[in-house]
Structure formats: C-alpha cells, structure tokens
Amino acid sequence: MNDSMTAVYVTRFGGTDALxxxxxxxxxxxxxxVRIRVAAAGVNYADIMQRVGLYPDGPKPPFPAGFEVSGVIDAVGPEVSGWQPGMPVMAFCAGGYAQYTVTPARMCLPVPPGLPVEQAAAIPCQYFTAWHALFTLGRLSPGQRVLIHAAAGGLGSFLVQLARQAGAYAVGVCGSAEKCALAEELGCGATINYSQTPDFENLARKLTGGAGFDLVIESVGGERVEKSLRCL
Known part of the structure; x- marks a missing residue:
C-alpha cells in the first residue's frame, strides 16, 4: 500500500469550489x-452545513470532508475486538471523502449481506442520529407515542422505521401528500400534511385522543419548535 492517498478537503467556508x-x-x-478502505461515501445535509460554516461547533478550514462511508476494514488499532481486516463495514467518521479513513470501532456497523456499498454508505450518519434521538435522549419505549417532523426525509425515514420496530406509535409531519404516503408506508400510524395544516398541533393531539405525545423529534426549527412543545 502507498504511504499517501487522495482526500477531499474543505479549504474555506463556501460552495463546492471550496473543496x-x-x-x-x-x-x-x-x-x-479501525482504518477503512473506502468504497463509497455519503453526502448529508450536515456535510453541506459544515462546508458553508453553519455546522454547530464544526472544525475550522482546512479540514477533511465526509461524515460517513462504506468499505472494508484495512487495519485495526490496539484495544479493538470484534473487527478484523477484510470485514465489510459502514461507519460514521470524520474525513470520509478519501481513499482511507480512520474512525472509532464503536462507530462501525457490519454491512448486511446483499446491500450495495452505495446504499450502505448512506446509512451511518442518519441512522446513528435517529437512534440517539429516539433511545438515548428520548428513551422511547413500546406503546409510547412519537411525533416525527420531516418524516419522509433521510433522517425521518430512519426515525419512523426505528420507532415502528420499537413498538411505538409514530405520527409523521410531511410537506406533501406524496411524502405522507411514503411515511405511512415506512410505518407511520398517521400523517399530517404540513402544507395543508401548518397549525398542526391541534390535529396532532386529536390523533392521540387528546393525550398528546410522549416524544417529539423536531429537526426543522423555526415556529415548529413552539408548536411541537404544545403536542407533548
């Protein structure tokens, strides 16, 4: 293996010409x-926010770009168990737009058999975020009710599926009829079309029989924050 590799760096805050x-x-x-020989890298909203300088507590340029990858483990460091060179992996990382990247072993997931590397690379960042929001911070448990904004988006899609798998009742807020249909297909028990019902909190509470929600995942911001609090 060569001692050098190709990597993409953010040289200043700005557009794609900053790469x-x-x-x-x-x-x-x-x-x-572990060190991963990268096969594919994902592009997230967080990547864009970091590149333009709006990511909270993000690094200062120059820095290597890329939050998530899929590939094959190439080498393991000391104190690593359960991972060996040659294992297919998808991982959350810093500096994934490169031929090789290193990341803590705890940030890795095995690639399910038959899953293409391009699809595997799109999982870690949003999956870890969804899991952390629902179960580490939200402590979601079976039978609870969760309201999920942007339920048909990348993060929302994982939130809905994980909530369903956990035995929770999920209601999704989406911006169109098509997105509502997708959210219901993924596992939402009901959806709210925000473009038709911008004051969604009354309908949201009605969908729970007036009881409200145990948890709200709000990733849009603005006026939705206060409205979401009234759904609890």
Missing amino acids: EVRQVPVPDPGPGM
Missing part, C-alpha cells in the same frame, strides 16, 4: 480505532 483534492498521508488507526 480541494489533496495528496495526504494514509492515517494509522490509534487505540480503539
């Missing part, structure tokens, strides 16, 4: 980390 292809040293995995 620069560089030759940099291949990183070595430290304790608890």
